[in-house]
Amino acid sequence: MKKIIVLVLLSFGMFAFSQNKNARVSMEVDGICGMCKERIEKAAIRTKGVKSAVWNVDTHELKLIFDERKTNITTISKCLAAVGHDTKEIKATEEQYNSVHPCCKYRDEEVVKDHEGENKKQ
Numbered sequence: 527m528k529k530i531i532v533l534v535l536l537s538f539g540m541f542a543f544s545q546n547k548n549a550r551v552s553m554e555v556d557g558i559c560g561m562c563k564e565r566i567e568k569a570a571i572r573t574k575g576v577k578s579a580v581w582n583v584d585t586h587e588l589k590l591i592f593d594e595r596k597t598n599i600t601t602i603s604k605c606l607a608a609v610g611h612d613t614k615e616i617k618a619t620e621e622q623y624n625s626v627h628p629c630c631k632y633r634d635e636e637v638v639k640d641h642e643g644e645n646k647k648q
């Protein structure tokens with residue numbers, strides 16, 4: 527009988543510890559438009575362990591929910607860089623950056639100015 531009680535208590539203890547697996551994190555990701563939003567969110571969500579990814583075009587903030595046992599910020603940043611978007615932690619290579627659509631060239635001041643004009647019209 528004592529063994530059963532100990533096993534039940536251990537099971538409850540393991541269950542309590544396993545509940546703290548999801549992390550909620552916000553990070554800055556460079557981008558400029560709706561196409562960037564789609565690309566950023568898709569790259570993040572395709573990263574194993576990411577459960578939710580929402581990027582804000584105006585603030586460049588990516589809000590994530592992910593399983594810390596399966597992934598981390600560095601891995602997610604690498605996936606974002608692979609599709610051409612910079613984070614504070616990892617910058618996309620020139621080849622990766624050049625793979626984005628011409629209207630998504632967030633490093634180009636002229637493109638940024640064009641998008642600022644669009645945002646003011648809305």
